[in-house]
Amino acid sequence: MADSLELHLADEAATARLAARLAPHLKAGDVIALHGGLGAGKTTFSRALISALRGTPTEVPSPTYTLVQTYDAHGLTIYHFDLYRIEDPDEVTELGWDETAGGLALIEWPLKAGDNLPAWRLDLTLEQTAEGRTARLEPHGEDWQSRLHGI
Template identity: 55%
Template sequence: MTAPRQQAITVNLRDEAATADLARRVGSLLRAGDMVALRGDLGAGKTAFARALIQSLGDPDDEVPSPTFTLVQTYDTPAAPVWHFDLYRLGGPDEVIELGWDEARSGGIALVEWPDRLGSLLPPERLDIALSFGPEATARRATLTGHGGWADRLGSLEQP
């Protein structure tokens, strides 16, 4: 059995506005059934990226709190329901199932911070976004890796 096709690009983000712009561009490519895995150290910008992405799919004035304590927040958007998971405090995949994972995957868009907690539930068809700190205080770097069908969708996200 061969591994799913994958493609990676790196985008330099000079500030939070550039991060929000990338999130909007990713949001324009999302459809029901997609999964976006957000990786990065604490403070690298995962929640800021998620907030901008969710607002781009729905109402830009919607409050989008971090699901750090609630573990999951859902948003009805024209594209599909968005399930924003923060799995930082979870011990393993069994706990994710209790949060509605199967429902999120059956027709929603799953946006997951700390996807390593998914274990074997991590789907092979997904977009991984790894955020890291850049050379300046407000700068970040995003490495996007498309797995499966996402490999073909990444081209439109490359910097001009």
């Protein structure tokens, strides 16, 4: 198992700083699987990451009802999925799942994708604590492992 990185995030600003630190290490084809319960900060992290990649504050609605939102960040297409409401893992193919290979996929509730979730990815687990939240970044694939050393 690859080494994971665990960080304490005191508030939403710290979550945004983590997203900004991660942004320069991302490239086309990357998948970030966002784990955590309701209110853990998955959408907060996604909003901050999308804004960091675009280089400007960006209105990022939660894709809870649309299931996927897309954004352009200087030629990189970002696919922001929220799979909370899907019931069958194969439903992701109807959302343009296969089109994400040339872009960046941010996936909230990734376990709902079942076997469609790529093995080569970064798992980011957010958990609420009394002191804010913790973030655990768990790389799957050597490329992710080496990139995490730069965070």
